[in-house]
Amino acid sequence: MLKVIKNRFEQGHRTTKYPEEKINLYKRFRGLPTVHSDCDPAVVQQCAEACPQEAIDSASCRIDLGKCVFCGLCETLSEGKFACFSQNFEMGTAARDDLLFSGSLPELAEHSKTHFKKLFGRSLQLRQISAGGCNACEADTNVLNTPFFDLSRFGIQFVASPRHADGIHVTGPVSKNMRQAVLTTWEAVPDPKVVIASGACAISGGPFYGSDDIVGDLNSLIPVDLYIPGCPPHPLTTLHALLSFFK
């Protein structure tokens, strides 16, 4: 018992004050990129060709954040002249097209004001489905339950049964072997319900795009309401998306 008390004192209070107070991530963290559309087209072209995710459209000078895994190669190649990854982790969007990024994202908070906020603003229960995910998205979603993030203080919880849920949070490129389970789980959630695609995989197939063994795009299976980019999304990216979309 004494040890419990001693440890309790040592650990203290660790919960972040975000979103009231800003959090500054270390400068090496690769968050929302800054895109310089005035960059030499030859450099953009070079980045587009080298991009392992084929996420760069050189003609429109845009990065598809739904495909991007934030590896930072385009920043290295262009020496920051085309793309430069900032430490801004606030990246969720309500529409797939908004992820075709040329320098700014629409304010997520404006999107669902009347609909989802009214429905789930005070209490949101989500069923998480890992559908071919590599477990990084899952792990960084799970940490939202640790004392630092403490998701439940916002009235948001991950629940065991789809019957208890207001929506599903899907990670992974939806492997063919999980397709039916995703549909069945989604059908088991009572209406009205919300669908969240988390991570490059659920949005576009991520690192596994082009594989015959995956569906590759959750939205082609069921309509997605909220997109959270990243590989995996930083826990704060998920937290920001959930809070601004629903609260």
Next chain:
Amino acid sequence: MDKLLYIHNGERVHRSDIPHLSFHKFRSELLDFTEAGGQIVQFFAYDENNKENQGKGSLKLLAVLRNESNDKLCVTGCDAPDSFDSLTAVTEKFHMFERELGEQYGLKAENHPWWKMVRYQQNCTGKPDVFGNNYSEDIPGNYPYFAVEGEGVHEVAVGPVHAGIIEPGHFRFQCFGERVFHLEIQLGYQHRGVEHLLQTVPMKRLPIIGETISGDTSIGHGLCMAQGIESLADLEVDEGSKVVRTLALELERIANHIGDLGALSLDVAFSPPAAYFGRIRGEYLNLSQILGGNRFGRGLIRPGGVTKVMGEEQRQLIQEKMTELTSEVEHVNDLIFSTPSVRGRFDHTGTVSRENAEKIGLVGYAGRACGLPYDARVKFPTECYGDLPGNSNNKTDGDVASRAEVRREEIMHSIHLVNTLLARSEEANNYTPQKTELAPDSFVVTVNEAWRGEASHCILTDAQGEILRYKVKDPSFHNWTGLALALREQGISDFPLCNKSFNLSYCGFDL
């Protein structure tokens, strides 16, 4: 030609140097080797023809083995017969490998005692399916679950979608009341076609896929891949980069072990350490982020080096945090391991005997907790491991308590390694992405001690230097069978505890 070729970890050889035996000879060599205590690192089929002609009848088998007496890996091969006398019928060590051969290449191991699909994927040769599956139907297809019959016997089925934020898999318990007679684990739900992708996509995509084979093992698999490509493309890695790579692998190990010890504590309803370790695990992930910009170490390791150097600033930040966290880790560990209600649940739960562990080839902490000392960092050292001390553990009872204790020791050992590496002064070279050209007609196998245990990649190239076969083995491929065995004669309510003590990768197994 010799029957067995001995090569170093990561050593490139010409494909024609791989011994080519008759199947009969190959089989008896493998059985002799494993009979004498050897273990299988890789055992797979490949098609010698190029990609376009795959499945047109030039299938070969290749085995990579290891044993205690030799510090090299042992390689041998033969033509693959369409059907052959199962080696599993003689020794269990081949159990999963032969099932995988059947599924991936349509090769039939006759008299295999547990002939069932592995991941529910159609074979790439066009041969009739050896499990009688029709792949237009959904998983699990034609899967004969083992069933116990009798009065009072009942079956519990769980999954694929589980009651938490966790990967999918299907579990069947054959129970008598609370007592579990048998657990069958049927996987494949996470199958993404990783090996096929690695053989067909442009080189630029390889590191990204390598890092996502199993997300919590991004560094472990990333290293296996980078070392394989470096060997095939004659790329030299500077000492500074090796320090960063070794450091990253140890940070990955610490973070995962700490997370699991917290979760184990939660599974026996002792929640304070779960809260503390849940947070502390994040602190270690954040150190990976300081090092490479990503909490899982993604984007850091690339063939030829590392993308981020560890400058004085990063070194200091990591050092300060390490010092702050070490005493906290010791205290929380002490809290867990000195609490009687925790000990009461950990001790004698989910025991795998040393004999069984050896038979199924358990690796990593699961193996070490049973008394199998194998640690690839010591046995086949890569990067900086040749200069670093190994860890040895004393508690080897094979139960949950042993698996927890090994992790506790390995956390402290890894903290020591990280501190040692931080004290080294070499700075990594600045990274410049370079074009990689792989040597033609070559073969390389790489082995690293990822946090769960032995991870291994094999790459074979064709006459043009294109990848002919890319084979990945995650440590979970060995260890899932261990979890099934651990559950025998246990209370079903101890399943979460046993499961967490192994904490295996679903996607690493399903690829």
